[in-house]
Amino acid sequence: xxxxxxxxxxxxxxxxxxxxxxxxxxxxxxxxxxxxxxxxxxxxxxxxxxxxxxxxxxxxxxxxxxxxxxxxxxxxxxxxxxxxxxxxxxxxxxxxxxxxxxxxxxxxxxxxxxxxxxxxxxxxxxxxxxxxxxxxxxxxxxxxxxxxxxxxxxxxxxxxxxxxxxxxxxxxxxxxxxxxxxxxxxxxxxxxxxxxxxxxxxxxxxxxxxxxxxxxxxxxxxxxxxxxxxxxxxxxxxxxxxxxxxxxxxxxxxxxxxxxxxxxxxxxxxxxxxxxxxxxxxxxxxxxxxxxxxxxxxxxxxxxxxxxxxxxxxxxxxxxxxxxxxxxxxxxxxxxxxxxxxxxxxxxxxxxxxxxxxxxxxxxxxxxxxxxxxxxxxxxxxxxxxxxxxxxxxxxxxxxxxxxxxx
Numbered sequence: 001x002x003x004x005x006x007x008x009x010x011x012x013x014x015x016x017x018x019x020x021x022x023x024x025x026x027x028x029x030x031x032x033x034x035x036x037x038x039x040x041x042x043x044x045x046x047x048x049x050x051x052x053x054x055x056x057x058x059x060x061x062x063x064x065x066x067x068x069x070x071x072x073x074x075x076x077x078x079x080x081x082x083x084x085x086x087x088x089x090x091x092x093x094x095x096x097x098x099x100x101x102x103x104x105x106x107x108x109x110x111x112x113x114x115x116x117x118x119x120x121x122x123x124x125x126x127x128x129x130x131x132x133x134x135x136x137x138x139x140x141x142x143x144x145x146x147x148x149x150x151x152x153x154x155x156x157x158x159x160x161x162x163x164x165x166x167x168x169x170x171x172x173x174x175x176x177x178x179x180x181x182x183x184x185x186x187x188x189x190x191x192x193x194x195x196x197x198x199x200x201x202x203x204x205x206x207x208x209x210x211x212x213x214x215x216x217x218x219x220x221x222x223x224x225x226x227x228x229x230x231x232x233x234x235x236x237x238x239x240x241x242x243x244x245x246x247x248x249x250x251x252x253x254x255x256x257x258x259x260x261x262x263x264x265x266x267x268x269x270x271x272x273x274x275x276x277x278x279x280x281x282x283x284x285x286x287x288x289x290x291x292x293x294x295x296x297x298x299x300x301x302x303x304x305x306x307x308x309x310x311x312x313x314x315x316x317x318x319x320x321x322x323x324x325x326x327x328x329x330x331x332x333x334x335x336x337x338x339x340x341x342x343x344x345x346x347x348x349x350x351x352x353x354x355x356x357x358x359x360x361x362x363x364x365x366x367x368x369x370x371x372x373x374x375x376x377x378x379x380x381x382x383x384x385x386x387x388x389x390x391x392x393x394x395x396x397x398x399x400x401x402x403x404x405x406x407x
């Protein structure tokens with residue numbers, strides 16, 4: 001993802017398992033913010049105020065920086081997952097062997113293990129590699145119990161347009177592939193970048209934006225590709241009911257499907273609702289000027305959504321650019337706002353660009369993973385070679401909270 005159009009990243013199809021472990025992995029700190037000449041961003045769009053008279057729902061614990069380290073110089077698409085078999089966390093992310101020097105003999109997806117206290121276990125390495133390329137490519141993934149499903153974009157010359165879908169036995173890391181298949185997209189209007197991988201109604205749903213007019217930035221339709229847990233195709237569906245975007249999340253609660261996404265790249269965060277037969281039940285605006293809500297969880301009474309707030313927008317000279325921050329929001333069962341906090345709080349002068357937020361819930365704590373890269377001080381474009389992974393941790397109050405009804 002970049003400011004105005006999706007990142008076209010080339011990846012190979014060579015799948016190599018590399019069993020690497022035993023690294024000593026330090027936890028570095030953020031580099032200092034870079035000072036810029038005076039800059040006045042446009043005022044942020046007013047969001048509904050937090051509910052008053054209640055203690056905070058979210059309590060910030062700390063932020064852990066996952067990369068860089070001696071092995072992994074960059075990281076993109078980081079996702080923290082809980083592994084029941086070991087009672088530990090594993091963080092997966094895209095990386096390259098050496099992008100700092102410009103030498104890229106290998107790219108792919110890697111893992112790093114952490115305890116429940118977010119201390120590194122030393123178990124780290126690649127679990128998918130692509131030879132002689134400098135980009136890991138886009139992806140989507142989900143952990144279901146001790147099984148890890150990943151959809152990895154394939155788009156080199158000669159490669160099938162779509163995703164390479166892999167099912168892994170994730171009891172031990174690096175995980176062991178059980179089966180794999182290619183999700184072929186023979187319709188040029190079917191997008192493949194930043195796929196959503198969801199587990200709904202006992203099957204996988206790999207989805208992305210569908211663009212009948214060919215304009216990616218506008219909210220449009222979405223295409224859904226269904227697979228059994230053994231990766232057998234169960235058919236496809238295109239949803240045309242309301243404007244949806246790439247970078248979405250999806251959850252199945254009591255037989256109702258909720259898709260959380262933006263109605264356009266420059267638009268607002270919404271939730272679209274469907275029943276189990278894919279009958280459209282409506283859409284609701286959640287937050288102004290927001291998108292890329294790639295993580296959602298539900299605890300029985302509240303939904304928790306990670307997303308990018310895009311309200312910091314440049315009035316010039318970089319018109320059309322925005323300076324996002326990762327946010328974490330809680331909603332009640334009717335999608336009324338309960339609380340919203342800024343996970344990152346970068347001002348434009350910091351030249352930082354966070355992205356791809358993801359969230360899980362474990363032991364009354366929320367873990368928000370995301371990446372951050374630098375912006376070029378001249379062009380304000382992303383410098384993807386600086387991209388690093390982070391996890392911010394929040395505990396939850398056990399008190400009951402009244403929602404803030406959006407009007």
